[in-house]
Amino acid sequence: MGPLPGDEKRCDLDVVIGEEVDCDTYVRRLISYQSEPDSRTPAYLLIPKKALKDGISCPAVLCPHPTHAQDGFKTVVGLSDKPNRAYASELAERGFVTLAPSYPLLANYQPDWRALGYESGSMKAIWDNMRVLDVLETLPFVAPGKVGSIGHSLGGHNSIYTAVFESRIGVVVSSCGLDSYVDYKDGDLTGWTSDRYMPKLKDYVNRQQDIPFDFHDLVAALAPRPCLIAAPYDDSNFKWQSVDVIAQAAKRVYTLYGVDTLLTVEHPNCDHDFPQDVRAQAYGLFEKLLGVSV
Numbered sequence: 001m002g003p004l005p006g007d008e009k010r011c012d013l014d015v016v017i018g019e020e021v022d023c024d025t026y027v028r029r030l031i032s033y034q035s036e037p038d039s040r041t042p043a044y045l046l047i048p049k050k051a052l053k054d055g056i057s058c059p060a061v062l063c064p065h066p067t068h069a070q071d072g073f074k075t076v077v078g079l080s081d082k083p084n085r086a087y088a089s090e091l092a093e094r095g096f097v098t099l100a101p102s103y104p105l106l107a108n109y110q111p112d113w114r115a116l117g118y119e120s121g122s123m124k125a126i127w128d129n130m131r132v133l134d135v136l137e138t139l140p141f142v143a144p145g146k147v148g149s150i151g152h153s154l155g156g157h158n159s160i161y162t163a164v165f166e167s168r169i170g171v172v173v174s175s176c177g178l179d180s181y182v183d184y185k186d187g188d189l190t191g192w193t194s195d196r197y198m199p200k201l202k203d204y205v206n207r208q209q210d211i212p213f214d215f216h217d218l219v220a221a222l223a224p225r226p227c228l229i230a231a232p233y234d235d236s237n238f239k240w241q242s243v244d245v246i247a248q249a250a251k252r253v254y255t256l257y258g259v260d261t262l263l264t265v266e267h268p269n270c271d272h273d274f275p276q277d278v279r280a281q282a283y284g285l286f287e288k289l290l291g292v293s294v
Contacts, residue, residue: 001119001120001122001123001126001161001198002118002119002120002200003119003123004127004165005117005123005127009036009127011037012034013034013131014033014034015135016032017029017031018030018032018042023046023089023092025048025049025093026046026048026089026092026093027046027052028044028045028046028077028089029044030042030044031043031044033131033135035127035131036116036131038115038116039111041109041111041128041131041132042073042102042108043073043099043102043132044074044076044098044099045098045099046077046088046089046091046092046098047092047097047141048092048093048095048096048097051095051097051141051142056141057140057141057142057143058141058142058292059096059097059143059146059148059286059290059291059292060096060097060098060136060142060143060148061088061097061098061147061149061150061286061290062099062132062133062147062148062149062150062159062162063076063088063091063098063099063151063155064100064103064129064154064156064158064162065085065100065151065152065155066082066085066151066152066154066155067103067106067153068080068106068107069106069107070107072106072107073101073103073107074107076088076089076100076155077089084152084273084274084275084276085274087152087274088100090279090283091150091286094283094287096286097136097141097142099132099135101128103121103125103154103196104125104128105121105195106196111124113195119199120198121194121195121198122158122196122197125158125161125162126161126162126166129149129158129162130162130165130166133147133168133169143290143291145168146170147168147290148170148171148289148290149169149172149173150172150173150174151173151174151175151177152175152177152274153176153177154177155175155177156175156176156178157174157177157178157215159172159173159174160174160177160222161218163222163225164218164221164222170225170226170289170290171225171226171227171285171286171289171290172227173227173229173282173285174229174230175230175274175278176231176232176235176237176238176272176273176274177229178215178238178243178246179243179246180214180242180245181201181208181211181214181215182209183239183242184238185237189201189204189205193205214246215246216245216249216250219246219247219250220249220252220253221253222250223254223256223259223262223263224254224257225262226262226263226285227263228264228265228282229243229263229264229265230265230266230267230274230282232267232268232270232272233267233268233269233270234269234271235272236271236272237272238272240267247263247265250263251263266278266281
């Protein structure tokens, strides 16, 4: 992935609102923010209308989006033809402030991450997400210290990657986002080596066992924070059996904290999807652990 940027990139956010749409129970804003001195990142900010009233504060959820070359972050706010992906808008309807930044090199967001000093698109995405949490902290209607993250596919591992580096994320949900690098596509690492992800993984083709970290390390690093992983039985991208092995290994660290029940895995009967019942379970987890608007 490369090193995490330091405070030298933490410039003024300079948030700009490009569009605002009334969505009945919430307002959807298309914003951009200065994620670092030479890069602006677009994002959707969804605000429950009750949060715009004086004295109302709401928990917030970061909503990294799945892969969609054309629509990108539109998928999680209901502006795409892809079903079961609109978790940012569904959470806003439930009273959460949600933020969905665009992922590097998808749709209209094409930063030159190499010129910006990164070693991977993954690390640029992590930094953009961390800066979006900085945006949340400037909003008077966001309840301090009550932030979760939820994502599907690309958004699923993006949520985990970000939470490893970002302690402000208190609850993590990952759908169809992972299996072991050793197990991925029966040993074909190609999907992980593109510029969007981690090009340096090309050095580990045919020797995946030498990759210096894997998802059992990453999930374990989330402890003692609650984490829900959805791994469908028929997912052609990620093997559910591998997810179970990862969870079993990571749960040892959760057990050290005395919170082994806070790491859970669900296996829906579907393909690479985020079905309604699993989304409802995730939303209930956020409501229980982050609370609702007050």
